[in-house]
Amino acid sequence: MKIEQIHHVAYRCKDAKETVEWYRKYLNMDFILAIAENEVPSTKAPDPYMHVFLDAGKGSILAFFEIPNSPPMGRDINTPEWVQHLALSVATMDDMMSVKAKLEADGIDVLGPTDHTLFQSIYFFDPSGHRIELAVNTGTPDMNKKLDTVKWDMLNEWAKTKKAPHHADWMHKKELSS
Template identity: 25%
Template sequence: MTQLTGVHHIAVMATDVKKHIAFFSEVLGCPLVALFDMHGVDGGLHAFLRLNDHSYFSIVQLPGVAAAPIEIGKTHAGSGAGVSAAGTLQHLAFNVDTPEAMLAMRDRIRDQGVNVIGPIDHGFCQSIYFAGPDHMTLEIATGQNAVDPRQWIDPKTMAAAAISAEEAEIFKNPVAYVGPSPVPQPPYDPGRPHQTFPEAVYRKMLELPDEVISARSSHAEPPVKVQA
């Protein structure tokens, strides 16, 4: 079945990419593995810190970001229970494999002078909570077993979310995609989600064949040449 298998990277905006790199490297122990000019974005800096060989935490610094105001309750939630605008990241939870590793991370973070709340037992996982640069709301969680939907999909909460029993069965069992491939770009539909570009530019992009977009926009060579 074709489905997502994890998170390759999550990118957050930074006023100061060095401050973020220092936090995620020194406080959380994530090695810096990439730092380069952001592909196709003038003045952009792009950093990657390793979580594992297939998953990274990414930081973006762009000109003018410091002028964009942070507003708790709008741009940022400020805590795991806080409100932020629809479509924004409410909080970000990293994984560790065991409760012991979670407590070790708690102690590492506190040793760097950062306050940590927890652990808190949520049943299917245990978590600790803390803040990162630029008012990020962060969590480290661990769970030893897969989440059992029979136990954790609450009929009362389904009703609050306007999800019927029939819809829940569909959501729990997504239909496998078996083709065709490739699928042509669908017609532009304003009722569907879209990236935010000038509309005329975006429509032109949608008209281009995939191979043209790939040829024009790819940057496959690393910035530093390493001798074999």
């Protein structure tokens, strides 16, 4: 068996309607489905919820649960906020910069663009506090091949030392090493 694709990724949200409207307005995602029940189908727990689904492109679905009877949302205080995020691809730098301008015009802080060599990206938070990254691929087949060649060596070195391996330092130096 091999996984075909991600069916959907689900996060909690503070307000389902606000979330749907925000993702439609800023990221142009279509609202495709809502499911609401008073009992969780898998556990049979009596816990009312609203489950909304948004089209994230090419068969990708982004979903959210509003669960009003649970304690207020929080985040893992032991994990830096930059770690847990949702990265979404956009086609061009112009597309990404257009979203950035729209967000900033409405007072939403945006970090970037940040040059990761393989892609450029911006970062911001949705109304529920989830960090979102928009990314535009800028890598070349040669760059991807160089990274593919060293991925296992990097992972194995990291597993032993817990220090960043230097196999791909060229990415930060903006030049391809031989």
